[in-house]
Amino acid sequence: MKSAESKSEAERHEANSDSPPHLLTSSPLQKVVIAGIRVDNLSEDETLDRIERLVSSGGSHYMAVVNAVKVVAASRDSELMRALAKADLVTADGMSVVWAARLVGRRLKERVTGIDIFERLLERATARGWSVYFLGAREHAVEALVERLIARHPRLRIAGYRNGYFETNESDSVAGAIKRSSADLLFVAMGSPAQERWIDENLEKAGVKFALGVGGSFDHVSGLVPRAPAWMQRAGLEWLHRLVREPRRLWRRYLVGNTLFIFLIAKQIIKGKTDRDAMAGNS
């Protein structure tokens, strides 16, 4: 049998198709396209079950999550767009994506954030005996995360961890270290688009069964950076919470990102209407 390392992308997808199709692939009703990005229409529980099946199906798989800023970034960055298109699962990290789905006439069951899946996968990994590797954030943050997780989940198998500050030419050795650790799951918290690109380029080399890009989650779960209160999360205002904490770094990202997101969704709505009118005219 070929090792996961030597599998091509096509083979990876073929590996998925060994399992019953309804378990691993999305039917048209199970996805919503937002500005050219396929978003899986799954609840949080369904996402976890899908991941569990991916883990046991063989090969290497990955999941990405999207918010308004990432959708806009992907519309201008073909590498990011390709990494999202190749992901086995993509879910809505931001409420804006759930609202956008409604505006284009579709419904997403719920928001499925990277940080929530991260925390619930840690519980499942503890229960199943899957080993985990943490890649990303500053050294003190990833250390604090590991310390906190050892206290919270004493039976969690931690294969290793590494901070997310390294040069591109070190990627091979980082992926090699993950491979040698024999980790089953890999969590990458290097911000976007770095984490999506890194996973896309190094997944096979790292040889993990499943990888997930989790943005700033190590900083939050370690307890170093507070997450927005639940009401702000529900109201789709998590970005505002972050903006208030780090206005200088983030104002441009959110002002430009959120405005362009509205523009992209308006474009999709108008195109959908024009296409429907054209079809009505032809019939």
Ligand code: UDP
């Ligand atoms: N980060 C990293 N390597 C880098 C840049 C950032 O590991 O080269 C980490 C950073 O320390 C933080 C995380 O990536 O923990 C998320 O960063 P950011 O808030 O910029 O990303 P977002 O969550 O908005 O995608």
